[in-house]
Amino acid sequence: MELQTLxxxxxxxxxxxxxxxxxxxxxxxxQSGIDFTFLRHRRSGKHSALKRKYLTKSNGGSVSCSFIExxxxxVRLSDARVIYSVAPAMGHNQESHxxxxxxxxxxxxxxxxxxxxxxxxxxxxxxxxxxxxxxxDDIASIHARAYVSGLEKAMDWASQRGIVVxxxxxPTYATATTFQESLIAAGAGIALIxxxxxxxxxxVDPPMGFALIRPPGHHAIPKGPMGFCVFGNVAIAARYxxxxxxxxxxxxxDFDVHHGNGTNDAFxxxxxxxxxxxxxxGSYPGTGKIDEAGHGDGEGTTLNLPLPGGSGDxxxxxxxxxxxxxCAQRFxxxxxxxxxxxxxxxxxxxxxxxxxxGTYYMLAxxxxxxxxxxxxxxxxxxxxxxxxxxxxSYSVADSFRAFLGESSxxxxxxxxxxxxxxxxxxxxxxxxxxxxxxxL
Numbered sequence: 506m507e508l509q510t511l512x513x514x515x516x517x518x519x520x521x522x523x524x525x526x527x528x529x530x531x532x533x534x535x536q537s538g539i540d541f542t543f544l545r546h547r548r549s550g551k552h553s554a555l556k557r558k559y560l561t562k563s564n565g566g567s568v569s570c571s572f573i574e575x576x577x578x579x580v581r582l583s584d585a586r587v588i589y590s591v592a593p594a595m596g597h598n599q600e601s602h603x604x605x606x607x608x609x610x611x612x613x614x615x616x617x618x619x620x621x622x623x624x625x626x627x628x629x630x631x632x633x634x635x636x637x638x639x640x641x642d643d644i645a646s647i648h649a650r651a652y653v654s655g656l657e658k659a660m661d662w663a664s665q666r667g668i669v670v671x672x673x674x675x676p677t678y679a680t681a682t683t684f685q686e687s688l689i690a691a692g693a694g695i696a697l698i699x700x701x702x703x704x705x706x707x708x709v710d711p712p713m714g715f716a717l718i719r720p721p722g723h724h725a726i727p728k729g730p731m732g733f734c735v736f737g738n739v740a741i742a743a744r745y746x747x748x749x750x751x752x753x754x755x756x757x758x759d760f761d762v763h764h765g766n767g768t769n770d771a772f773x774x775x776x777x778x779x780x781x782x783x784x785x786x787g788s789y790p791g792t793g794k795i796d797e798a799g800h801g802d803g804e805g806t807t808l809n810l811p812l813p814g815g816s817g818d819x820x821x822x823x824x825x826x827x828x829x830x831x832c833a834q835r836f837x838x839x840x841x842x843x844x845x846x847x848x849x850x851x852x853x854x855x856x857x858x859x860x861x862x863g864t865y866y867m868l869a870x871x872x873x874x875x876x877x878x879x880x881x882x883x884x885x886x887x888x889x890x891x892x893x894x895x896x897x898s899y900s901v902a903d904s905f906r907a908f909l910g911e912s913s914x915x916x917x918x919x920x921x922x923x924x925x926x927x928x929x930x931x932x933x934x935x936x937x938x939x940x941x942x943x944x945l
Contacts, residue, residue: 585629586908590636590693590715592692596682656684697716721734756838762855763789764789764811783824818861823933842887852893862918866913
């Protein structure tokens with residue numbers, strides 16, 4: 506099922522037309538503001554076995570961790586170079602949907618196969634476990650309480666009837682476990698904020714954080730879900746960093762192939778959160794135009810750079826040097842958060858950029874260095890898109906290598922023969938225009 510290019514204003518009228526080929530029954534949930542369409546909820550034995558594996562997973566190299574006011578940390582993290590959390594949302598799944606419960610397990614398996622876990626690396630790489638779910642107040646720092654409560658109520662309907670289509674442009678679905686698993690996903694990101702910030706107080710080189718979580722978040726708008734996304738994980742973490750840790754200035758980089766319209770909308774008039782998105786021009790959801798640069802107090806703290814189809818490694822290296830670095834240097838952030846979407850990979854089925862595993866290694870290495878130079882190394886990545894399981898898992902694994910300061914092994918996976926000439930003239934034109942708009 507491919508993404509449909511729709512604007513938020515057209516969503517309500519599109520839910521049923523998009524889903525009519527597999528609709529079983531329609532109901533509405535009063536007072537929630539959400540329309541629900543119920544689908545058959547089919548699970549194969551293979552899916553159930555995978556779910557059991559990750560619900561009972563235990564790792565001897567994990568850390569039971571959360572924040573001082575919420576929990577206590579069991580072990581010191583000062584020796585870690587990478588801290589990651591895993592929230593695979595095994596119950597949140599629709600058969601044949603690209604945003605499936607196979608995504609995070611594929612990454613975890615690749616990390617194990619490539620010896621990028623604590624089993625092989627000791628305290629260099631630590632997985633956080635037993636973190637708290639986000640609270641409703643955490644979610645409500647970004648999303649309308651009516652939406653949050655409406656989604657929670659919808660879980661009863663989902664448990665009785667099956668999969669619920671809660672937004673039609675992806676479509677975005679929910680199962681009986683979606684609400685709780687979405688709280689866990691947001692909580693996994695919050696726990697990393699706590700750990701990275703805490704460690705940065707005693708170390709000049711704190712670990713990089715990576716939240717291997719789903720459902721993704723950057724499309725979820727303040728009033729509801731959108732584009733596979735339920736809660737805005739990176740946006741929730743940004744507000745949490747401000748509120749709990751006093752990190753006033755947050756710089757968010759979103760390199761997902763699709764525009765992070767939810768994050769964009771949440772902070773469009775906020776002078777203290779800079780949102781920078783690179784995305785494929787003309788892709789879902791059709792937002793993120795180059796002249797959308799913020800409003801009111803937030804004018805100038807939103808930067809959108811749509812890249813032409815076919816843009817690849819050369820384009821992204823240039824964007825990083827000429828756009829991302831000067832923006833971050835001028836903004837002077839207290840922490841950098843990253844919406845890390847791996848769907849710009851040339852092998853990904855939902856777009857047509859030419860990023861490679863090597864591109865993502867470059868981005869991870871350069872963002873780590875930027876955080877070290879500007880904000881004491883405080884930086885956390887949040888998984889967003891990426892729907893080819895091989896390119897997704899290999900690219901995340903190479904990002905881990907970048908965090909560790911090790912050489913890339915992208916050449917073992919990338920195939921230069923499938924690449925074609927990048928549209929360098931169009932890329933240069935877009936870069937020059939955004940530099941002019943933002944006085945870079």
